[in-house]
Amino acid sequence: MLKTEVSSTTLHTMGGTSTISVGSDGVAIITIINPPVNSLSLDGAKGKFSGGFDISAFGGMHEGKAMSTGPSSKPGYVSIDILSDTLEAARKPSVAAIDGLALGGGLEIAMACHARIATSTAQLGLPELQLGVIPGFGGTQRLPRLVGLAKALEMMLTSKPVRGLEAHTLGLVDEIVPGDQLLQTARKYALDILERRKPWISTLYKTDKLEPLGEAREILNFARAQARRQAPNLHHPQVCINVIEEGIVSGPRAGLIKEYEEFQILLHSDTCKSLVHIFFAQRGTMRVPGVTDRGLKPRNIKKVAILGGGLMGSGIATALLLSGYQVVLKEVNQKFLDGGLGRVKSNLSSSVRKGKLTQEKMDKTLSNLKGVLDYESFRDVDMVIEAVIENVSLKQQIFSDLEKYCSPHCILASNTSTIDLNLIGEKTKSHDRIIGAHFFSPAHVMPLLEIVRTQNTSPQVVVDLLDVGKKIRKTPVVVGNCTGFAVNRMFFPYTQSALLLVERGADLYRVDKAITKFGMPMGPFRLCDLVGFGVAVATGSQFVFNFPERTYKSMLIPLMQEDKRAGETSRKGFYVYNDKRKASPDPEIKKYIEKAREMTGVSIDPKVITHSIPFIIQFNSIPSNNQLMDLIPFQLEKISEKDIIEMIFFPVVNEACRVYAEGIAVKAADLDIAGVMGMGFPPYRGGIMFWADKLGSKYVYSRLEEWSKMYGEFFKPCAYLAQRAALGAPLSAPLDQGKSRL
């Protein structure tokens, strides 16, 4: 029971409200209220358990405002003067009572207290690295001293929080209590410290959890090597390790100073700006003008039917089952149905093997799955997701069947990745409830859900699907209807420009290597192998048909298909694969490239090469044409990595501009998220539009213009890009009103 309050004060600040109330036991309770996540701001009072420092204030700091303003202009003011020399060194003990989140700056304040009491479900973590910075309020020094170096490094480098129970085992938390006993226990704990019944601990000077220096160095070096391997383009994980090391080698106060200095530098890095942009852009996808601002409430979707138990259908079923939905899976015959159900089971078993799901939960989850061969069970479902092969007439037939069997309120969704939804729904009268639910393979793993809305789809149906997307832990991006929607329209030129480059003489494996080095999970050719040539050609044909003027016509893939090379599944594609599915370059590929060149009349143009890669060769005699041609592949191999990256990605930027200008995407930031989550574009580059804006619209335009003169229409900058470049304006600036197709 709390004792009666004897005094209380409320502070209103820009960062929310703080209340201080002192009970008759003399213990003061500071409560800080700053919805939604109690983020911290420097103008506000300190001491709240929260989602961390106010990330929206990073923006102002990027524009030049220092993090330390006013009285806090002194280096390390918060971490040294406030948290170490005032809070931690005080003659009054402080105890953190943690319910819910204690992340980033929130946990750093808690660690500067003399003890921490938490609920078992509280989440404690230092996720600053996910934003391109390091903990800045002493976290790099205190966390290793509470939980040991190895665990502290893991928590910081992965940005993953731990739950209260684990935090207690680790020593981060002193006691775990139910939520309703939190304050009472924390109060008593503070008095116990004061009266020396509990130890009075300053975390900063604790050493018992720190490994001896030699061992510590080994752990740090191991972490360095691992971080370099996992994120070779990222500098800030290395900085974090260096800062931790400084504290171990030179003492925690030296560590705090280095932490402050490095934090200030990282705050202004491109990586931090890009990751903060992605943080807000990801949350912004849930806001769709004209849809989510109408006050519509999502309807309760309980039962979903899926048509097709292939790779996509079974993945979608898995994702829904894992979030508690009842799922009906329909196939055309028992063999296919058994295959589909088997795939769902094996997806779930793999979660059990990885410790993400218990066997008991898996059995319970599977009881929500029903396999069927007809439409009878569709009568009471709330939503259907069609996930059959990309065949227009088959989909049209299915949608008219669905109209007959499903109730009038049932949402009719298609998982098509390219086909125009109006075409799919052509034979129905249900246009207001037809919507695209485009998942990415494997659907139970990939984080993006592209929600496609036609001009007739009702906003209620969009709101319903946004809600389902959130519940199955996907990031939904709402886009307009067209061939390929947003993600595949951006993907198409990615493969096309790669084909163009190799046909002009660039080494295929070097293209993949350059793109992987840039930060993509794999290069365009390795990806084609993974997706399979069959799917690549089927999707590609939609583009060839709809956008012929900007299609690069290559015979390379069809030629390889003739020789039964179909990608990874056939063990041969652009690479060859061994039993363990390890990819190796194949010298045979040259043969296909030469033949493809011959068939389409593409040649390596020496003028272009010498123009783009100036270098001098001295000949003793005048070389023959054949000798010159022999030199060409060698010369083209000299194409710089920067040129490879720009020639592959600027056409993607160009297409993203078209998608934006046509109103298919409502915000440029949605395309950034679609690229990051659907294509694997590196988040630390901020997404495709953000990255292009960093290079400047003028530069992107001028390069595309240059290549379009050399290689033709494929590279031609679109009108929107040309206009932005002429104005010197960013590509991501909001569009004129009334343009959106949504």
Ligand SMILES: C[C@H](O)CC(=O)SCCNC(=O)CCNC(=O)[C@H](O)C(C)(C)COP(=O)(O)OP(=O)(O)OC[C@H]1O[C@@H](n2cnc3c(N)ncnc32)[C@H](O)[C@@H]1OP(=O)(O)O
């Ligand atoms: C000096 C220090 O060391 C520096 C720091 O502390 S840096 C900050 C470190 N903290 C973080 O990185 C945590 C970031 N936040 C998160 O991971 C998640 O938001 C969360 C786990 C706190 C909550 O997740 P969830 O419940 O799914 O809600 P989510 O939609 O993400 O956030 C709710 C709202 O709070 C905002 N928000 C979350 N954390 C915020 C923060 N630290 N600052 C400002 N706004 C924040 C979100 O933008 C969102 O706003 P919106 O509703 O207007 O879109």
